[in-house]
Amino acid sequence: MSIHKLLYSLLFTFVATVTFAQTGKITGVVLDENNKPIEGVNVSTLSTSVTTDAYGFYVIEVPAQQKVTVNFKHVAFKMVTQNFEVQSQEVLEFNPVMDSEYEQLGQVVISGVRPRATGVITVTPEVVRKIPGLNGGVENILKILGANGNSDMSTQYSVRGGNYDENLVYVNEVEIYRPFLIRSGQQEGLSFVNSDLIQKIDFYAGGFEAKYGDKMSSVLDITYEKPKEFGASLDASFLGGALSAKGISKDKKWSAIGGIRYRDNSLLVNSQETQTNYRPRYMDGQLNVNFMPSEKWNHSLLGNVSLNRYNYQPLTRQTNFGTLDEPIALQIFYEGQEDDRYQTLFGAYKTTFKPNDNNNYRFIASAYHTQEQEYFDIDASYFLGEVDANIGSETFGNVTFNRAIGSQLNHARNNLDALIFNAEIKGSNNQTGKHRFDWGVKYTHENIRDRIVEWEVIDSAGFSLNPPVIDIPVDQPYQPYIGPLVPYQNVRATNFVDINRFSGYAQWNTRTRLRRGTLIATAGVRAHNWTVSGQNIASKSQTVFSPRVQLAYKVDGKDLLYRFSTGFYYQPPFYRELRDQFGVVNPNVKAQQSFHVVLGNEYGFKMWERPFRLVSELYYKDMQDVNTYTLENVRIRYRANNDAVAYAYGLDVRLNGEFVKGTESWFTFGYMKTEENQNNRGYIARPTDQRLKFGILFQDYMPNIPNLKLYMNIVYNTGLPGGSPSYADAYTYQSRLRDYRRADVGFFYVFTEKNAQRPNGHWLKKFKDLSLGFEIYNMFNNQNAITNTWVRDAYTKNQYGIPNYMTTRVFNLRLTARL
Template structure:
């Protein structure tokens, strides 16, 4: 069955022709029709239907705690605890302790009921499968006028950062993508060299290709040819559909895949009522609708749906760049998540996405001044030609989840199958005539600000015709078993998880790039007998391969009232790729410890393991276009230690603040060295480096003003590497004759070495009118290293960009809220649940940050690094309606 699935899916879903590639014999290029999508859906449904005869259920979590009398503080026994709407209940024991299994992945109300006390309902946000949360409740007697007290305490499952998206929706963002908020809420995350134009992010000295992204347990992939932030469209995750997100900056569990740096785990909603939203702004907009069918006689809502569509255009934003011209950008996507519950034990899920990014650019002129006050240079370029880029990505995933309703030793099985295709087309034909000169910086001169000395002039012509088609099909079977052996006051449990996965990949790559340079009428490199091109790259590659992976993990939980909460997770992953015939074993472990019974709310974390990243196509392709099929996995030995403290601050704020500190060290080997141009990563295609990363991450978040969450992150790191067989040197000074003096160094900075990164997201509101709020987004980051083009091996990454610093600010006004409005029945916006209007100012201080360099050569083969600057100040207006 699996072989049939892998062989038929490419033809049914995507057809046999690439959309905009060179047509294959007997076939014309065309856009894959939506009819083909539904045909593949039919194939998947048939496959899933054949498995419906097996038993299945929804994953579970656990809530434990203690119930006491609010007045006497004594334990209360025989309290009935149950999930509202369910028929499963437990009772508290003589010590007031209780333990109840609850459904994972959905919000619910936990009810506490006992004769003589007021019934209490506690709203519980969705818990991850296998997660444990402590809820201590102090019940008020019926005759008492006191309010019930609820205290929460838990170890974060897997040591991951967890956030709800509601507080983040109004954060000012130029991209509109969820990933752009990570530098403000997660540990050790920066936006890299692409700045505000990109959703790519670096984590603890790694690059963007080292990050995992999951949505509802499906691994998400992305386009590969993007070379500049201007080309980036919409990423997969739609904020309107997100229920929760979890993020690990390193030391993650064996159940997550094979990357070196991070995991972003996103869960979409399971709606139970009809809701919708609409958003409009100068940079695009979006809409979504969600709902479910009516409950049957058993109270089960069998069908649930989420549908979201987004549109983004960055022409207005790109108009602030130094290169003038006509920017025509159209980025759009539509996606849906559907679930159908055959019973309380068996659920079918479908996740589908269609994403298209079109970037057209016709440059006219560029004027860039750079250098110091005493020597300021200016590059002026007049262009002709243009760029036409088209990226199409599609994804379809189907899951079948089964968890039998068992009180003792519950287990689950989950089958996931998915198909992904990325069809990428890049066409550039741009010529430019440039002039590089020195500006007059004498304030008293009549020629102040004008070119007084021409250093060089010439022409640059670039031609690119690149086509890349990637298709991936996979099937995975996951399982889990919980074994409880605790007593009334002691919790002991094992949660075993396992998985086996197979993935087929087919890649077709066609590259045709050349660049011609001339200076003062002479082509570079100069040849008296012929005209030579500065660079030429022509290649065509086709790869077909299969990857296999599996993991086994056990999470042991021990908890004793007023003593401690301990969680130990240990597991191992194994991966095999038939292309390079490499088998990699990756053991990983975590220890999370939280003392109980004291006044301090502190937990400790220690994690580590061996992490391996099998190569993908981009790592295998060298600068000459040759694919190295013998490339080995990049590897890392990783250790992380951290502390999390929850504490109260201020008399007016009833909610705890959270402080997190983590220190880490990574030893790296079998690395594939690379250089970064804007956001494009260019690999060497060889396992030619080793290195290390060490750092410290600090985060403080909480409500500095009640009801408005804020985050402050500070990261310090050092990332170093050594090219094997290269004696690195660095310049330490100059002699009397002006010649450079250098010395040998063992390690040099990696392209992602960033000494510090400070991120702040702060919210505030008017004391007498909380409908008017301010959202400040501040980022300050140390300059990233780079080297001289074409000569970046011995003296490697010796130069640095300027410090990146930027402030975005937003002012939002709640025009209407059905729950708070005094004129809810007569307000002109009463057809909405809530409506917000936001005014956003991007790059408030008009800082000219740098995203890379344009290298200009003279006839003497001297090179000048001309900075490519990011966007200037822009104002955006945004309207958000929830229905």
């Protein structure tokens, strides 16, 4: 499907004001079974008739407050008949799917999440904009749709046992990259995806098609809006603000949409245990320009500029942990500061040529440039002590005995400069309406210039600790130490790396009748060749092939669908996967391999006379040549040796529908287990082994005050493995963090709720949405931990894992407006 047609496929905005008060309008995009817009469809009632344009778009005016039958007719497709009843001046959206084999009948069901035959979940932008959460973006809702995440301030997510580097993200068919050096969720600032510019969101949690790239876990496919009218939006809160605008030229050939965002995380940082002199600020700007000189040609430019400044000066911290009988406190006094900068530039050009209705071709070129700096010198003096737990004692709650005293000095001077260039050609060809062929070839060049100078010195009870890799007996303070004085951790490397990649795919899709239903089949294969070279690096070239198959069967006369997906998913190493924990680049790292099997079922039914949908997926992933890693906050450090095999299996179940009449809510449940076996030492939990998850996105309103809306986002995940100290053996440390529990709620008063009843000329008529909200993040004030701080004691030889807690309860005011 051509992208300029996709940009019109889910138009979700009001059209121009109706002319007569006693009529309403029905609008939408007519699609075929491959979700391709259909031109020339006759849309008619008893009194009115219109025809869809080149993008399948239509608007038809119908009488208000009476049942109206609308027919959709085309010579190449079966007729679709739909009954509507609209209110005065109401604009209703309906996007029918016309099939060459059967007619579509039934009632209007507009759903926020609409699963399709290929296993993709489509999310409306309105849901994303309203869901409460610290990050407030697309990634926020993915935790409800199948992704996992246990970081309050991070937009990164894992899917079905994979890590943060195993997810593909596209915007307008252009692959998106994120900064390399970020180690903490606090440093991320803003996600690339601007929610105010979105028209359509598709998410694959696994078993995706060959037309998508070479990653092992998931695909997030974003389509930005192609404007058909002028509009603007504003979002302002204590956490920052966003402003966007869109417009179209008089001749309809030029259109543009863009936005700027600013974020200040001070409100969140001040709620954490560590007291700091810190005001992190992040900003970015995006612009998407489209030019359509004719119906056959379309040109598009997408640009992004982002600047994240992370100036951090910690002061003090106290963490209380342990048990009621034996409470323990960690007190830390800091000196020094951290100065990090992440500046990224991104630009993409895309042109689409559509010689006829059955063929279209796209050329896409993009460039991503990031300059990253990570400088810090932080000295932490710590006291690990026992807390007086005797109620009534004069020292109740105070530290009465210090069990361990020491200090840690962390130093880094890390710089990275990366330039990534892509050029690709894609094509789509339809044959006889039943077969579709998609193909593409792509070239990628990655130039990485990386300098790592990072060390840590640990002093416990006045004595310097050597790393475990130095096997020299130490019996301080009873015997003097005469060995070398070295940092506990020391990484120094300078890498200049070039990676050239050639990849391509071919995919076939067909749809046919089979007994009492319709069988939809997709089969394809990907190929990927990459060559690693650079300074003091022996050039190495490798090639992999990835066959993939998806099958779906839709039962006639029932809202029932069965899906099956399988295939090989290779992940050729990116730069971070080539670099081991000592900073050394290994060009011989193989592509990680994952074999997917996914069984899915979708069932639509009615309960309380309202529509509901139950979606379930059972999956299994067998992984070979696994590149093992450790996870610290959001920083991944690979071992770069393909020394393990792994597996993941689980079940995802999602129920969505109108639990409250007129609103849609989602309930999700998931079970997942993932383990790895390093060098045949036995299976242990992977860093992403999060067994159980439960999520709720609930929408409600007050019957007596329908303008007052409630949005609640609840997530529960069982604890992740807690990680291990530097250089430690993962088989030795298998403790888990506490369960992740979080509830965010937002109360919004919608001033434009009854706009249809207001007279023309009323000032609120100018707005499509005007809301004032009050949000509570972490409503129940749960203490969630992102990782552990490891404190070492020279006397007892013990290491203590102290939880690093995230944000506490935070209040926020938010104003949103859309024209």
